[in-house]
Amino acid sequence: MFGSLFRRNTSQKLSALLLIFGFIWGLLLLRYTFQHPKHQNSAELREQILELSKRYVRALAEENQNAIDGPHGASMAGYADLKRTIAVLLDDILQRLGKLENKVEYMITSGLTNNTNSTNSNPASAAANKQMNVQEFSALCGLTSIDGFPHCEGKIKWMNDMWKSEACYANNGVNGSVCSFIAYLSEVENFCPMLPVRIKQIAADDALKPKAKVVTSLDGLLEILAAREELVWIKLRLERMKEKWITDMKALAKKWNLENRPKKKILLHLGLLTKESGFKIAENVFKGGPLGELVQWSDLIASVYLLGHNLMLSTSVDELKWYLSNLTGNKDGCPIRGPKLLDLIYIDIVGLKQLRTVLGASFTHYQCLLRVLDSFGTEPEFNHAEYAKKKNHGSPWGKLNLIPKQFYNMFPHTPDNSFLGFVVEQHFNSNNITLPNKIPRTNKALVYGKLADYWKDKISFLDIVRKYAEIHGTFHNERNVVLPEYINNHGILSGHDLHLLLRGTKVFVGLGFPYEGPAPLEAIANGCIFLNVNFNPPKSRKNTNFFQGKPTFRELSSQHPYAEVYIGKPHVWTVNIDNPSDVEEALRQIMEQKVDPYLPYEFTSEGMLERINAFIEKQDFCRQKEIWPPMSALAVKMAKPSQSCVEVCQREQLICEPAFFYHLNKEAELKRYGIYCNSLKRENDLYLPAFNSQNQMCLLQSDYLLFSCAGSHEHYSRICPCRDYVKGQVAICQDCFKSEEYN
Incomplete structure (x- = not known):
């Protein structure tokens, strides 16, 4: 499995390492077997063994993961030495430990029900209830709702019939019960909300992960960029700006507590620079070619690096395949279980098409990790493939079926997307842009x-x-x-x-x-x-x-x-x-x-670092276990017919926040804001949720991918979720930094 990564002269050291780890693992098992009697709670015993083992492995992993990953020889020399070899090995061990833990967790979760009733009488047993009511069975597993996960019900029904078709389903804890289906579909394939019993456990696991440590030098990154011809322009830009980047990173670290952030594995695939794209941007970049996208990529790379995350750069399809080889090499037809090989994937539209080709059918399982650099924006009606086809909206960049907030724009021009931005370069007044001009200004x-x-x-x-x-x-x-x-x-x-x-x-x-x-x-x-x-x-x-x-x-x-x-x-x-x-x-x-x-604060390096850090820590399109921005920022406004939520929020000097649509899209929540419905109807269109004042009919959204700040209807009043924002940092609300991480 690791043969291609290792030098022969390290094989003996690796064997010794494996023997040592095996010996320690054996001691752990023996120790806890003798210390705990047979009648002790098996879940408690499992947690103690696995937690101690994970702490041991993670401690080693953290010591050996302070390099930028990559498949390059000279620029990525760390891959050839024993230190990086150990890091790769330990990462694999962590995955195996996670898989073991999750399998036992599923067995316990399903056993809570199966031990009370026989299989035939168990109401949560899908096999005994072919005509299942998914909502009722979900409630038995602890879920109050599957809203916001439009494919969950269909996937559960599919699993009911097909869970024995692949061995990996059973290996991942699927045993025929609805609870095991939901556990698998929420944690492996991201189609359903996570079971409450698992949210706490995973939060505890996250707390044990290595922490991101702020970096106060760009030298390591510049060395990596220097070895790659296609990234020379980015290197030159960061060299010119490095003093300001470092000053602002230190200032942000003093402003907010950045000590307790999990260190994430982040892949950045620059599709526009690949030879396969045919754009030849790297060749023309010094001849007046387009620079806007490269400016964004440059500043995103610097932000991720300085914030202390594990950075992986890809500028070719072969390189992308190299990074994803573990994902695509899964032979049993199911996604890999356990600690994620990646936490985030930053990519552009060109690279996204390349990623779909590389991953094939597995793309669906990883699309929630995507953050797509998209200069001009992608509105929900183009993103939603079925709706775009219905409306005959032709676009080579649409129909991607992502959550609209996964698109990262150059300017805050559409609230349906996220504002990534960039850093405006400064040369002569790096510490204070209001210093007196030393260069005479003429006409x-x-x-x-x-x-x-x-x-x-x-x-x-x-x-x-x-x-x-x-x-x-x-x-x-x-x-x-x-x-x-x-x-x-x-x-x-x-x-x-x-x-x-x-x-x-x-x-x-x-x-x-x-x-x-x-x-x-x-x-x-x-x-x-x-x-x-x-x-x-x-x-x-x-x-x-x-x-x-x-x-x-x-x-x-x-x-x-x-x-x-x-x-x-x-x-x-x-x-x-x-x-x-x-x-x-x-x-x-x-x-x-x-x-x-x-210069607006949001276009300084400090402003961008602050924004990117908030997005990395808070934006979650996989678990979706909490609403961000926090609900304290919500201000509900009623638009007039033919008026969009963008317009009504701007009129109030607020910003439309699509993340709040999930909260508002319920009759009970509408009542809290003084909106009472004589009748209720669910549809799928851009102007929902909405209200008809003539007959007091409420229309709710049935397809969460169509939540849109931009939509409007000539006969209905839109119910709009607005929020406040920090002056000079429109992507962030005033309460967004009041959580524990930032105090």
Whole structure:
């Protein structure tokens, strides 16, 4: 099993290690067999043996897991020495211990019922009740509801007929009872809610896992990145920013208690950099190619590393297969049991398709671990495959059937998804962005657009800008594009030189494209005023080719909606560049103003570290055992017909929070908020839950993947879950950091 990972000269040491461990294991068993009489509770004896064994193994594992995983020779030399070999071996032992413990746990759980009644009279025995009522049997196992798990009932019924078809079901504790079905379907395949008896046990197990320790140097990560040509741009970015990253990591560690966090195994697969993608982004990254996605990946990698988690980087399909070999190598047709080989998988849309191919039928079992980098967002009506097909919503990136919050966006533009964000690079004022400028700022206008093709139909607009400022550019000069001679093109600049130019520039000029990039925030952070292009009518997939395939109907009111809405004047001026008088008036006022550099907290490295840490610790799409953000943040609002929850929450200076839909989607909960139903109906559509005031009918959501902040209906009033947020950190509510972990 481990042969390919070991050197021959370590085999004798490994044999010795195995003998030592076997001897210790034997002593543990003998010790507890003689110390405890036969009449002692078997569950207690099991817990004592397994707990002591796990503590012993975990102590060794923690000592030997302080390296970044990877299949590379020179850059991952740790895989060849005995220390990493022991870590791999101990990880396998932990999995086996977990499997043994879970199997015994299932036997005890099912035995609680089977010992009271015979198999034929046991009401929780599925085999004796072919016409089962799943809700009733679930209650017998301790579940009050299976809401939010739409496939649970069907899977239980399938298991009732097919649980003997694979040997692994019995190996994982399935014995024909509904309780054993639910235990398996909640912990192995993530189709059902977890049994209460198991939640406490798993929480106790989690408390014993190795702890993540804050890292205060990027040197180890930079060494890994340096060995990989496709990651050179990311390495150069982090080298420029490492002082600020380290300063902010230390500041966050003082701000919050980060000592009691479980160390998680996190795989990051950068599908856009794979040769299989055909994008050639790594080859074009220094020639003006797209950088937005690489900026996100760079800052996510740094955040995960500095927060102390076990980081695994993949930039090829072969590498992805290498990391997942243990998952795909399961021969009995069932997912692997025991401690998860992975806790999280960060991936992009391209990589997601590659992952589905690699995992095949096993993909379903691991999709709850996914966090998908998705710049422009994926709305529920595109994510839900059946609904998208019904509505004829074509998109090569949709129909993934994930929980919408699993999509991580570049900006907080759709509350149905999560806001990952990025870090705005700073060079000359790393400790305080409001320090006085040391570089003289003159009437320069730096145009936003790295390809000359963006400029060619904007000459009349640039002629107006020229009246007020010298026009500079940083674009890749294309032979077939002829531009006016008054344009001073610096070519593609390094990050340092670009920020040096921004420091001496008065206005950063948008051309209308690219949409929602990081550059305007970098310019504003350097003290420039951003001239933002207004779109009237707004641009969307309905009227703009660029958005035709995007899985969203979101409408962009300008080139950069975040800068327009969350920053605004005096740093951002949004104008219609097709109206010469509006452009001239804006430029006239801009040239008379002096503004300080400004950067929202959520786009600093400290803000991103804080946000990523909260997501890693609190977002749980597998067990879903608790609601996060906490319920104390909930504010229920009633929308008017044709009004979305995004709109009604924004009107109240709040944010729609889709995580609360599960809570609101019940008649009893609606009564608590003064909503009384004369009649009740369940449907599956984007505008639910909703209320008809004419007949006081309540409509509840029957498909949790269709919970949507964006949906609306002309005849029904939406019941909207809003929440507050921390100023400058919109992804986090005001009570989100009041839990024990952050005190």
